Amino acid sequence: MCLSSSEPASLPAEDISTNSNGPKQDLLFDEDPEDLFAEATEEVSLDSPERDLLLSDGPSPAITPITPPTSVITPCIGHSLLRIKFEQFQTCFLQIEEEEGGDLFDMNISVSDPEKVGDGMNAYMAYKVTTKTSMSVFKRTEFSVKRRFSDFLGLHSKLASKYLHVGYIVPPAPEKSIVGMTKVKVGKEDQSSNEFVEKRRSALERYLMRTVKHPVLLKDPDVLQFLESSDLPRAVSTQALSSAGLLRMVNKAADAVNKMTIKMNESDAWFEEKQQHFENLDVQLRKLHASVESLVCHRKELSVNTAQFAKSAAMLGNSEDHTALSRALSQLAEVEEKIDQLHQDQANADFYLFSELLGDYVRLITAVKGVFDHRMKTWQKWQDSQMLLQKKREAEAKLQFTNKPDKLQQAKDEIKELEGKVQQGERDFEQISKTIRKEVSRFEKDRVKDFKTIIIKYLESLVQTQQQLIKYWEAFLPEAKAIS
Amino acid sequence: MRSVSVDLNNDASLLIDIPDALCERDKVKFTVHTKTTLSTFQKPEFSVPRQHEDFIWLHDTLVETEDYAGLIIPPAPPKPDFESPREKMHKLGEGEATMTKEEYAKMKQELEAEYLAVFKKTVQVHEIFLQRLSSHPMLSKDRNFQIFLEYDQDLSVRRKNAKEMFGGFFKNMVKSADEVLISGIKEVDDFFEQEKTFLLDYYSKIKDSTAKAEKMTRSHKSTTWNFFYLFIFLTLKLGKLSDLFEKLRKVEGRVASDQELKLTELLRYYMRDIQAAKDLLYRRARALADYENSNKALDKARLKSKDIPQAEEHQQQCLHKFDKLSESGKRELTGFKGRRVVAFRKNLIEMAELEIKHAKVSNIMTGSHAERVLLDSCVASDLSNSTWDPY
Numbered sequence: 001m002c003l004s005s006s007e008p009a010s011l012p013a014e015d016i017s018t019n020s021n022g023p024k025q026d027l028l029f030d031e032d033p034e035d036l037f038a039e040a041t042e043e044v045s046l047d048s049p050e051r052d053l054l055l056s057d058g059p060s061p062a063i064t065p066i067t068p069p070t071s072v073i074t075p076c077i078g079h080s081l082l083r084i085k086f087e088q089f090q091t092c093f094l095q096i097e098e099e100e101g102g103d104l105f106d107m108n109i110s111v112s113d114p115e116k117v118g119d120g121m122n123a124y125m126a127y128k129v130t131t132k133t134s135m136s137v138f139k140r141t142e143f144s145v146k147r148r149f150s151d152f153l154g155l156h157s158k159l160a161s162k163y164l165h166v167g168y169i170v171p172p173a174p175e176k177s178i179v180g181m182t183k184v185k186v187g188k189e190d191q192s193s194n195e196f197v198e199k200r201r202s203a204l205e206r207y208l209m210r211t212v213k214h215p216v217l218l219k220d221p222d223v224l225q226f227l228e229s230s231d232l233p234r235a236v237s238t239q240a241l242s243s244a245g246l247l248r249m250v251n252k253a254a255d256a257v258n259k260m261t262i263k264m265n266e267s268d269a270w271f272e273e274k275q276q277h278f279e280n281l282d283v284q285l286r287k288l289h290a291s292v293e294s295l296v297c298h299r300k301e302l303s304v305n306t307a308q309f310a311k312s313a314a315m316l317g318n319s320e321d322h323t324a325l326s327r328a329l330s331q332l333a334e335v336e337e338k339i340d341q342l343h344q345d346q347a348n349a350d351f352y353l354f355s356e357l358l359g360d361y362v363r364l365i366t367a368v369k370g371v372f373d374h375r376m377k378t379w380q381k382w383q384d385s386q387m388l389l390q391k392k393r394e395a396e397a398k399l400q401f402t403n404k405p406d407k408l409q410q411a412k413d414e415i416k417e418l419e420g421k422v423q424q425g426e427r428d429f430e431q432i433s434k435t436i437r438k439e440v441s442r443f444e445k446d447r448v449k450d451f452k453t454i455i456i457k458y459l460e461s462l463v464q465t466q467q468q469l470i471k472y473w474e475a476f477l478p479e480a481k482a483i484s
Numbered sequence: 485m486r487s488v489s490v491d492l493n494n495d496a497s498l499l500i501d502i503p504d505a506l507c508e509r510d511k512v513k514f515t516v517h518t519k520t521t522l523s524t525f526q527k528p529e530f531s532v533p534r535q536h537e538d539f540i541w542l543h544d545t546l547v548e549t550e551d552y553a554g555l556i557i558p559p560a561p562p563k564p565d566f567e568s569p570r571e572k573m574h575k576l577g578e579g580e581a582t583m584t585k586e587e588y589a590k591m592k593q594e595l596e597a598e599y600l601a602v603f604k605k606t607v608q609v610h611e612i613f614l615q616r617l618s619s620h621p622m623l624s625k626d627r628n629f630q631i632f633l634e635y636d637q638d639l640s641v642r643r644k645n646a647k648e649m650f651g652g653f654f655k656n657m658v659k660s661a662d663e664v665l666i667s668g669i670k671e672v673d674d675f676f677e678q679e680k681t682f683l684l685d686y687y688s689k690i691k692d693s694t695a696k697a698e699k700m701t702r703s704h705k706s707t708t709w710n711f712f713y714l715f716i717f718l719t720l721k722l723g724k725l726s727d728l729f730e731k732l733r734k735v736e737g738r739v740a741s742d743q744e745l746k747l748t749e750l751l752r753y754y755m756r757d758i759q760a761a762k763d764l765l766y767r768r769a770r771a772l773a774d775y776e777n778s779n780k781a782l783d784k785a786r787l788k789s790k791d792i793p794q795a796e797e798h799q800q801q802c803l804h805k806f807d808k809l810s811e812s813g814k815r816e817l818t819g820f821k822g823r824r825v826v827a828f829r830k831n832l833i834e835m836a837e838l839e840i841k842h843a844k845v846s847n848i849m850t851g852s853h854a855e856r857v858l859l860d861s862c863v864a865s866d867l868s869n870s871t872w873d874p875y
Contacts, residue, residue: 295707298703298706298707299707301703301706301707302700302703302704302707305696305699305700305702305703306700306703308696308699308700309693309696309697309699309700311696312689312692312693312695312696312697313693313696315689315692315693316686316689316690316692316693318689319682319685319686319689320686321682321686322821322825325825325828325829328828328829328832329828332832456854459850459853459854460854462732462846462850463847463850463851463854466843466844466846466847466850467843467847469839469843470840470843470844470847473836473839473840473843474836474840476836477833477836477837477840480829480832480833480836481829481833483825483828483829483832484825484829
């Protein structure tokens with residue numbers, strides 16, 4: 001590769017943003033005098049044909065100044081401005097939900113106060129589940145119960161067995177973690193086990209909220225009992241290493257094999273399209289999830305290195321014999337330390353939230369795909385009954401020519417039964433198809449909202465971080481200038 | 485990076501710069517351009533091509549020159565290091581099959597930018613070396629320096645000869661005896677006592693800071709890369725938002741580069757410069773040791789009444805050399821301190837200003853984008869249309 005450093009001090013102004021609705025309110029750099037590349041060649045003005053080749057896509061684009069949107073007058077976007085807009089946004093969503101009629105969804109569940117109960121390998125974490133609601137289906141407006149992780153799994157298991165096969169997307173429960181739980185049981189009171197408990201608490205909360213947001217699941221007696229009753233029969237078949245667990249695994253494998261052998265004649269293009277859509281979404285979300293997790297990891301590394309540098313800079317400052325420079329170096333160390341803390345508190349937290357949401361959706365999509373699979377199974381069942389009916393009819397026709405009145409009657413009875421089954425099969429298939437359509441539409445709406453909420457939260461905190469950064473460096477600047 | 489060493493290249497009698505450089509595979513060819521009013525040169529303006537090894541040759545001959553023992557010889561520029569971007573280029577080549585055309589093009593662009601950044605860094609550090617020489621009253625008159633600037637033929641022959649002559653002898657000596665000798669010497673001069681204590685301590689601290697800063701900068705850059713992968717994927721789902729993140733990532737990348745240039749490079753440069761100052765202290769310490777030895781030899785000669793005049797002359801020479809080094813050394817070290825403080829000041833100010841600017845720009849971008857996202861959603865009337873992608 002052949003590179004040349006010859007270039008003029010100013011680069012062509014080209015904004016490379018690909019799309020924008022409405023007025024161009026994009027990048028607001030003005031021609032950058034501190035440009036990394038301009039610095040090197042300040043006193044030179046050479047024109048090189050290679051320049052355009054190398055730099056037309058602008059590794060450091062200089063953008064023609066554009067007036068910012070009128071609502072953004074100050075060069076520093078205040079947190080409060082954004083908050084107002086966010087609240088307007090939330091109202092929008094709420095209005096639309098109201099229009100859908102019925103009892104306005106007004107419910108808030110919080111999972112809190114994780115408490116270790118018992119000792120050793122039999123110990124478990126108990127969480128307090130508090131419900132605040134004004135909805136009529138509940139007897140009280142505020143109530144709380146104590147639940148452990150296996151209770152949540154038990155709830156999900158019951159809901160799944162009741163609703164998945166008729167096409168309802170039952171939100172999956174948070175994942176088990178033998179390693180994580182063992183640390184807690186053994187009594188390791190360190191940061192990683194605290195993080196684990198917090199992650200789980202948050203996941204359980206999200207799980208419950210998602211479950212009750214589903215209009216059908218909300219009214220399920222198991223859900224109501226879970227939230228309201230102080231005593232709950234222990235769910236035993238949820239243990240990972242139990243016989244029930246093994247049975248589940250075997251069934252899953254069997255299902256997978258069956259899926260491969262079902263060849264459905266899809267008459268409805270919508271389903272085919274949606275299935276493909278969810279396949280793609282699955283792949284993308286997994287990639288994204290892995291990417292965000294890796295980012296969180298790198299951020300942690302950066303944090304460690306920044307903290308180390310800050311300490312070293314402080315020592316350098318102590319060693320420096322020029323007083324003003326010594327003070328400036330110490331101040332630099334402090335700034336770097338504060339910035340590190342800033343990144344840890346804000347940026348990390350939000351990526352973490354994003355990462356958790358992605359994990360939730362990866363699991364949710366598995367549930368969605370499961371529901372599509374159930375539809376296929378329902379269709380298969382219907383087809384099977386139809387084929388069996390056909391066979392029986394043929395057999396009956398044959399029997400008509402023989403003199404076996406008992407067998408004939410039996411055949412006629414069987415046929416009547418099967419006709420009923422076929423009709424039921426068809427109804428089931430139509431019902432599940434209808435349900436899935438509704439469910440998918442609801443799911444997509446929620447997905448859009450969830451992601452948007454998270455992203456706006458992230459943007460908000462990003463704005464805050466940026467403001468803090470500006471404050472720190474502006475405080476440092478006079479110290480640097482004071483060096484004489 | 486020019487700001488690493490200020491007050492250079494403003495003496496019109498000898499102006500040097502590197503306006504151009506070419507990178508071919510592993511070798512970088514610098515174009516050294518000189519503008520001068522001095523009669524010692526044949527022409528008032530001329531350019532020559534030079535390789536990194538030529539700079540090292542020049543540096544080494546200066547170090548070996550006895551007359552310059554009392555000077556701080558500007559540190560030699562480090563070898564151009566394209567390891568990091570080259571490695572990434574390799575990975576890019578390997579991963580080409582799994583990426584879309586768009587992704588590949590974007591990554592390639594990023595890599596080219598990184599290559600360019602390394603490239604510019606190395607040009608600047610070579611340029612500074614020459615400018616330090618040209619702005620020094622004694623070194624600028626060095627004959628080899630003049631040859632370096634002017635000689636329009638290949639210097640490789642001279643380089644080979646020099647290697648044979650000196651064989652790196654002096655450099656090896658410096659490395660092994662350095663600290664021990666300097667710290668062991670009985671210092672009579674307060675100034676040098678203080679300088680010695682300060683420089684030894686400062687060197688170890690700045691070495692540590694440089695290493696930690698390098699680690700931090702590397703981390704910062706790799707985080708930016710991560711951002712990059714993340715946002716490639718976001719493009720798939722979140723159209724406009726990925727625009728914002730792409731821009732934020734670019735700013736983040738520049739923050740990392742600026743930090744590297746203003747902070748890490750500054751520390752790196754002065755670490756090497758302090759090493760050069762320590763070398764000066766070493767040479768003076770050696771001269772002092774020689775002087776003390778010559779005193780002992782004189783006493784011996786006087787006792788034996790043998791070869792007294794030679795011993796006396798030798799002692800006088802040693803003393804004279806030592807005094808010369810002390811005088812010159814004091815001047816150099818004082819100038820060095822001033823230079824260092826000014827350079828740190830300039831870079832710290834520039835870094836702070838850049839950080840503020842980047843944060844402000846990011847802030848505006850984020851704020852206006854977030855607004856737009858919120859605005860879009862309130863305007864939309866049909867939220868149930870799942871094909872509408874508000875991002």
